[in-house]
Amino acid sequence: MKIEHLAIWVNDIEVMKNFYIKYFMATPSEKYHNAIKSFTSYFLSFDEECRLELMHRPDVQHTKLGGQELMGLAHFAISVGTQQKVNTLTETLRNDGFVVVGEPRTTGDGYYESVVLDPEQNRIEITI
Numbered sequence: 001m002k003i004e005h006l007a008i009w010v011n012d013i014e015v016m017k018n019f020y021i022k023y024f025m026a027t028p029s030e031k032y033h034n035a036i037k038s039f040t041s042y043f044l045s046f047d048e049e050c051r052l053e054l055m056h057r058p059d060v061q062h063t064k065l066g067g068q069e070l071m072g073l074a075h076f077a078i079s080v081g082t083q084q085k086v087n088t089l090t091e092t093l094r095n096d097g098f099v100v101v102g103e104p105r106t107t108g109d110g111y112y113e114s115v116v117l118d119p120e121q122n123r124i125e126i127t128i
Helices: 013-024 083-095
Strands: 005-009 032-034 039-045 051-056 076-079 100-106 112-117 123-127
Parallel strands (some): 005 051, 076 123
Antiparallel strands (some): 032 039, 039 051, 100 112
């Protein structure tokens, strides 16, 4: 078994899609639109095995405030391959105005990672 994809509700689907394309080299699907439900989505592929679905519907309310922890999905991790790439991408995101909530470090469970917030305050672990 494997996790086929994760899905997150977003307020601005285009901003979020462009963020993951620019910083994490995601490949987007065509935009799906269901006019009856006012639902739109993109599937973002990171390789053949991992996808993130961005979903928008006007009646779904945003619940995250300033990156605080809430019950439910805590974060997802994206592997960039090396410690140097973790450091470089973390600094690029910081310089572009994104919030770094966890500086690059080796964690107690052995991961080298940083933690950043995407444009809608979802936590992303950037790992080796």
